[in-house]
Amino acid sequence: xxxxxxxxxxxxxxxxxxxxxxxxxxxxxxxxxxxxxxxxxxxxxxxxxxxxxxxxxxxxxxxxxxxxxxxxxxxxxxxxxxxxxxxxxxxxxxxxxxxxxxxxxxxxxxxxxxxxxxxxxxxxxxxxxxxxxxxxxxxxxxxxxxxxxxxxxxxxxxxxxxxxxxxxxxxxxxxxxxxxxxxxxxxxxxxxxxxxxxxxxxxxxxxxxxxxxxxxxxxxxxxxxxxxxxxxxxxxxxxxxxxxxxxxxxxxxxxxxxxxxxxxxxxxxxxxxxxxxxxxxxxxxxxxxxxxxxxxxxxxxxxxxxxxxxxxxxxxxxxxxxxxxxxxxxxxxxxxxxxxxxxxxxxxxxxxxxxxxxxxxxxxxxxxxxxxxxxxxxxxxxxxxxxxxxxxxxxxxxxxxxxxxxxxxxxxxxxxxxxxxxxxxxxxxxxxxxxxxxxxxxxxxxxxxxxxxxxxxxxxxxxxxxxxxxxxxxxxxxxxxxxxxxxxxxxxxxxxxxxxxxxxxxxxxxxxxxxxxxxxxxxxxxxxxxxxxxxxxxxxxxxxxxxxxxxxxxxxxxxxxxxxxxxxxxxxxxxxxxxxxxxxxxxxxxxxxxxxxxxxxxxxxxxxxxxxxxxxxxxxxxxxxxxxxxxxxxxxxxxxxxxxxxxxxxxxxxxxxxxxxxxxxxxxxxxxxxxxxxxxxxxxxxxxxxxxxxxxxxxxxxxxxxxxxxxxxxxxxxxxxxxxxxxxxxxxxxxxxxxxxxxxxxxxxxxxxxxxxxxxxxxxxxxxxxxxxxxxxxxxxxxxxxxxxxxxxxxxxxxxxxxxxxxxxxxxxxxxxxxxxxxxxxxxxxxxxxxxxxxxxxxxxxxxxxxxxxxxxxxxxxxxxxxxxxxxxx
Numbered sequence: 021x022x023x024x025x026x027x028x029x030x031x032x033x034x035x036x037x038x039x040x041x042x043x044x045x046x047x048x049x050x051x052x053x054x055x056x057x058x059x060x061x062x063x064x065x066x067x068x069x070x071x072x073x074x075x076x077x078x079x080x081x082x083x084x085x086x087x088x089x090x091x092x093x094x095x096x097x098x099x100x101x102x103x104x105x106x107x108x109x110x111x112x113x114x115x116x117x118x119x120x121x122x123x124x125x126x127x128x129x130x131x132x133x134x135x136x137x138x139x140x141x142x143x144x145x146x147x148x149x150x151x152x153x154x155x156x157x158x159x160x161x162x163x164x165x166x167x168x169x170x171x172x173x174x175x176x177x178x179x180x181x182x183x184x185x186x187x188x189x190x191x192x193x194x195x196x197x198x199x200x201x202x203x204x205x206x207x208x209x210x211x212x213x214x215x216x217x218x219x220x221x222x223x224x225x226x227x228x229x230x231x232x233x234x235x236x237x238x239x240x241x242x243x244x245x246x247x248x249x250x251x252x253x254x255x256x257x258x259x260x261x262x263x264x265x266x267x268x269x270x271x272x273x274x275x276x277x278x279x280x281x282x283x284x285x286x287x288x289x290x291x292x293x294x295x296x297x298x299x300x301x302x303x304x305x306x307x308x309x310x311x312x313x314x315x316x317x318x319x320x321x322x323x324x325x326x327x328x329x330x331x332x333x334x335x336x337x338x339x340x341x342x343x344x345x346x347x348x349x350x351x352x353x354x355x356x357x358x359x360x361x362x363x364x365x366x367x368x369x370x371x372x373x374x375x376x377x378x379x380x381x382x383x384x385x386x387x388x389x390x391x392x393x394x395x396x397x398x399x400x401x402x403x404x405x406x407x408x409x410x411x412x413x414x415x416x417x418x419x420x421x422x423x424x425x426x427x428x429x430x431x432x433x434x435x436x437x438x439x440x441x442x443x444x445x446x447x448x449x450x451x452x453x454x455x456x457x458x459x460x461x462x463x464x465x466x467x468x469x470x471x472x473x474x475x476x477x478x479x480x481x482x483x484x485x486x487x488x489x490x491x492x493x494x495x496x497x498x499x500x501x502x503x504x505x506x507x508x509x510x511x512x513x514x515x516x517x518x519x520x521x522x523x524x525x526x527x528x529x530x531x532x533x534x535x536x537x538x539x540x541x542x543x544x545x546x547x548x549x550x551x552x553x554x555x556x557x558x559x560x561x562x563x564x565x566x567x568x569x570x571x572x573x574x575x576x577x578x579x580x581x582x583x584x585x586x587x588x589x590x591x592x593x594x595x596x597x598x599x600x601x602x603x604x605x606x607x608x609x610x611x612x613x614x615x616x617x618x619x620x621x622x623x624x625x626x627x628x629x630x631x632x633x634x635x636x637x638x639x640x641x642x643x644x645x646x647x648x649x650x651x652x653x654x655x656x657x658x659x660x661x662x663x664x665x666x667x668x669x670x671x672x673x674x675x676x677x678x679x680x681x682x683x684x685x686x687x688x689x690x691x692x693x694x695x696x697x698x699x700x701x702x703x704x705x706x707x708x709x710x711x712x713x714x715x716x717x718x719x720x721x722x723x724x725x726x727x728x729x730x731x732x733x734x735x736x737x738x739x740x741x742x743x744x745x746x747x748x749x750x751x752x753x754x755x756x757x758x759x760x761x762x763x764x765x766x767x768x769x770x771x772x773x774x775x776x777x778x779x780x781x782x783x784x785x786x787x788x789x790x791x792x793x794x795x796x797x798x799x800x801x802x803x804x805x806x807x808x809x810x811x812x813x814x815x816x817x818x819x820x821x822x823x824x825x826x827x828x829x830x831x832x833x834x835x836x837x838x839x840x841x842x843x844x845x846x847x848x849x850x851x852x853x854x855x856x857x858x859x860x861x862x863x864x865x866x867x868x869x870x871x872x873x874x875x876x877x878x879x880x881x882x883x884x885x886x887x888x889x890x891x892x893x894x
Contacts, residue, residue, distance in 0.1 A: 071258060089245070099118075171235060211227050254266070320565045380426070431640060579768035
């Protein structure tokens with residue numbers, strides 16, 4: 021019985037329904053809370069403990085088995101619908117899928133999408149036609165309330181009225197039940213209307229009467245089994261409720277629980293059942309204990325079983341999931357999938373993280389609640405005092421550590437898994453030695469077992485310590501620990517005979533205050549562990565030998581447009597798994613920004629992109645490729661990257677280069693003027709002597725001072741003798757004095773492109789000096805037999821210049837058009853355009869969901885040499 025799967029609404033209605041999804045549950049909880057506050061006299065916590073301790077083990081296991089059968093039985097609805105639709109899935113596989121989906125939906129459903137989403141993704145992984153998969157989900161959702169309507173009709177016909185505290189609530193309950201009965205005839209009528217069932221697969225007839233009756237019968241048995249589990253839990257707790265009144269109250273509470281939009285009706289169903297049974301004269305402690313057992317048996321136990329059965333079911337399906345989500349948005353039944361696809365793909369890990377956090381919460385709650393006298397007597401008879409005191413203190417410490425480790429489990433950290441596993445087992449032992457809490461120990465061992473099942477998925481080596489997710493988990497830890505401190509301080513202040521150093525089996529106040537020190541130590545220990553154990557590994561800059569190895573790769577396979585910039589030693593080198601392909605990258609905040617595409621054999625580039633992405637993911641960083649060119653875009657698209665156009669790269673075919681003709685007029689005039697200005701060009705190969713480097717440094721410093729600029733990095737060269745030593749220098753002298761220079765980027769590989777990077781001159785250099793240098797370098801490249809020459813980028817050129825471009829690119833187009841005050845975008849484009857070059861689009865490839873303006877700011881800071889220099893301008 022998946023109690024809260026609902027059909028997601030269309031985007032047009034999301035404006036007001038988004039508020040209802042929050043307001044309706046809050047309103048229901050507030051109303052039920054007020055009714056319980058005024059209708060229930062008191063809550064005897066020690067009596068609830070006594071009741072739970074007295075529950076017999078074997079019957080409790082039998083009720084748990086019945087609950088598993090009840091949740092599994094709900095899957096027959098899926099099997100019957102799948103058979104009618106002709107879905108190519110065996111009944112056993114369908115039952116397993118339904119059990120996993122229903123067990124999660126009962127307790128974790130968000131926006132009505134967990135159960136439906138898990139089914140849909142499993143169908144997509146098995147190549148089930150979308151229309152038929154969506155039809156199964158739609159009919160399954162619509163069929164679930166049928167049995168509740170039948171149950172209400174039967175209970176009312178037999179005279180079984182819900183138990184209510186007064187006449188007003190009695191009539192309200194009857195009105196709710198009467199309204200709920202209308203769903204049964206409405207289902208039969210409305211599913212017979214073709215217009216309302218247009219989301220069925222094309223050519224599929226309307227659901228026949230036989231199918232509707234079968235679904236109604238299955239749903240009815242499903243709800244009866246759920247009520248039977250509740251009856252068994254209440255009976256074990258000592259509340260021997262008669263079946264008739266229980267069914268009436270159960271039906272009314274479940275109806276309102278469904279309407280509350282809260283997963284499993286949590287809080288609403290429980291409060292209404294407590295209010296009803298308390299009004300019927302049943303003991304509050306027994307009723308609360310029975311409801312607690314019901315939540316464990318019908319919700320938590322199937323959830324654990326569902327996680328085990330569904331282990332790995334959706335692992336590795338993320339690309340297919342993303343495509344399925346995009347396709348799903350066009351289907352009339354599911355206009356919006358109410359949960360991100362990546363959450364659905366990793367639902368098991370997210371739940372295990374919550375369970376790990378819950379284990380820590382359980383340990384602290386167990387320590388905060390005093391034991392009843394009867395249990396203390398049993399503990400005294402079976403355990404030594406030293407074991408109880410030591411286990412209590414260590415249990416608090418372990419509980420705090422598990423609270424923090426929930427974040428690491430959520431981040432798939434291997435080191436968190438390695439620590440959580442033994443801690444859970446150790447905590448289970450402590451649960452026994454501190455007070456014979458066998459149920460608590462079994463729960464902790466069950467979580468440890470589930471973690472063990474998913475061991476292979478804990479592959480991350482680090483995580484961000486400054487992300488919103490980390491702060492959210494840390495806030496949860498602090499809230500729980502502060503609540504534990506508040507309970508401890510309150511207990512101490514409420515005990516007039518308090519003595520911190522008094523040890524005894526029944527001395528709860530002294531023991532819990534001593535536990536506060538353990539909690540504080542646990543918080544400090546966890547923060548220290550987190551600061552060191554999950555810190556991202558330091559990224560080492562390459563040494564000369566590794567750079568030589570990279571140059572060999574560039575020479576054999578090509579270095580792209582930016583391979584030579586690896587030699588600035590401000591970038592790290594990542595080698596693919598086969599060690600044949602290299603990626604030059606730098607880190608800024610939580611991004612790893614690669615400059616250009618990987619360099620290596622053509623057939624290995626795609627694998628290198630994927631390896632780099634996995635390398636970044638393992639550190640909880642975002643992999644970004646900056647300035648990838650058009651020929652490689654399909655690789656990034658296939659691997660799940662989004663693309664943003666940065667501008668265009670201008671290249672010239674050197675076989676077309678000549679100083680004759682209008683196309684090369686500016687360069688020809690500069691060459692002609694060079695004779696009058698007594699300029700001489702020289703190409704110098706490394707190594708360079710100290711005298712030359714001193715001259716080059718003087719020119720560079722003069723250029724920086726004249727421009728009021730500072731050295732850049734990453735995608736732009738800087739004056740660095742070690743960097744300049746990797747390629748030739750183009751020099752311009754006037755009467756023997758060096759007045760301008762440029763370092764020439766040699767072409768790598770069979771189809772490489774020559775270019776220049778650092779181009780600097782003194783302030784009093786003659787007009788046209790740099791054009792003269794440019795012309796001579798191009799002549800040199802042509803004489804060397806090189807095919808193409810790069811004029812560099814024209815930033816934001818042809819970006820967002822059509823009405824269908826993305827909003828980010830349209831904003832970039834405004835910067836290109838009106839941003840001349842800050843950067844000469846259009847002037848640079850016009851200068852390069854007069855050479856009639858070939859233009860190649862340059863793009864930013866980034867994982868889906870990242871904010872592009874933020875990425876561009878990060879890259880601007882990287883080029884500037886860091887955020888401090890970027891913000892200060894110095």
